[in-house]
Amino acid sequence: MAKRLLIVIDGPAGAGKTSVSRRLADRLGYIYVDTGALYRAVAVRAEDLGIRSDDDTALKQLLDGLTIRYEMRYDGPHVLAGDVDVTVRIREPKITMLASAISARPVVREFLLGLQRQLGREKAAVFEGRDMGTVVFPDADVKFFLIADIHERARRRFQELPPAPGMTVEAVEQDMIRRDRNDSTREAAPLKPAADAVRIDSTELSIEGVVEKMMTVVRDKMEN
Numbered sequence: 001m002a003k004r005l006l007i008v009i010d011g012p013a014g015a016g017k018t019s020v021s022r023r024l025a026d027r028l029g030y031i032y033v034d035t036g037a038l039y040r041a042v043a044v045r046a047e048d049l050g051i052r053s054d055d056d057t058a059l060k061q062l063l064d065g066l067t068i069r070y071e072m073r074y075d076g077p078h079v080l081a082g083d084v085d086v087t088v089r090i091r092e093p094k095i096t097m098l099a100s101a102i103s104a105r106p107v108v109r110e111f112l113l114g115l116q117r118q119l120g121r122e123k124a125a126v127f128e129g130r131d132m133g134t135v136v137f138p139d140a141d142v143k144f145f146l147i148a149d150i151h152e153r154a155r156r157r158f159q160e161l162p163p164a165p166g167m168t169v170e171a172v173e174q175d176m177i178r179r180d181r182n183d184s185t186r187e188a189a190p191l192k193p194a195a196d197a198v199r200i201d202s203t204e205l206s207i208e209g210v211v212e213k214m215m216t217v218v219r220d221k222m223e224n
């Protein structure tokens with residue numbers, strides 16, 4: 001029987017992690033876990049309660065009474081905060097920035113650590129995030145670090161976003177630069193490649209091209 005591997009993909013926003021992770025998980029019959037969605041779900045609750053991203057006491061209080069669930073459904077993964085399905089709301093631009101800000105708080109990272117490890121306990125999974133290979137699953141079977149040129153990342157993200165007044169590819173790029181800076185300079189679990197991660201630059205590759213490269217590494221791991 002094929003080995004059940006735990007595969008992790010880290011990298012900055014817009015490098016193609018989501019499309020690639022989903023496709024890779026499909027190819028392998030594995031579950032796919034978008035850990036950014038968990039940070040975003042906490043951000044939605046913080047936003048609703050008017051909690052500032054640097055107010056650790058209020059964040060702790062919120063987290064003490066909060067259950068986040070990540071469920072695989074026929075139409076893709078859903079994330080629930082308490083009993084509320086926040087799958088759509090987590091993609092709002094203001095939630096995107098707030099998620100980046102609260103993800104710098106150790107109190108939030110500790111809260112989500114156990115949940116992520118729980119989701120990965122049976123392996124046969126592809127996890128995407130920022131600190132999968134460094135902090136959450138340092139013993140993952142296969143680690144990838146996906147990067148791409150900033151202009152290309154902004155162009156891709158711009159194409160995915162619903163049209164909005166005043167939204168330009170330049171504005172998306174500026175937001176992305178700010179978010180990259182937040183995510184890679186924070187003290188708690190900053191975005192960085194694990195020493196044993198395989199780096200892939202997706203700037204000039206299609207989704208399928210990236211997945212093919214990954215499958216070569218995964219097959220090798222299954223056979224050895």
Ligand code: DC
Nearest residue numbers: 035036037039099100103129130131
């Ligand atoms: O992958 P994403 O854009 O949905 O992630 C939203 C934010 O959550 C991102 O700015 C950084 C944070 N994040 C994190 O700190 N660690 C993770 N494993 C995943 C996301």
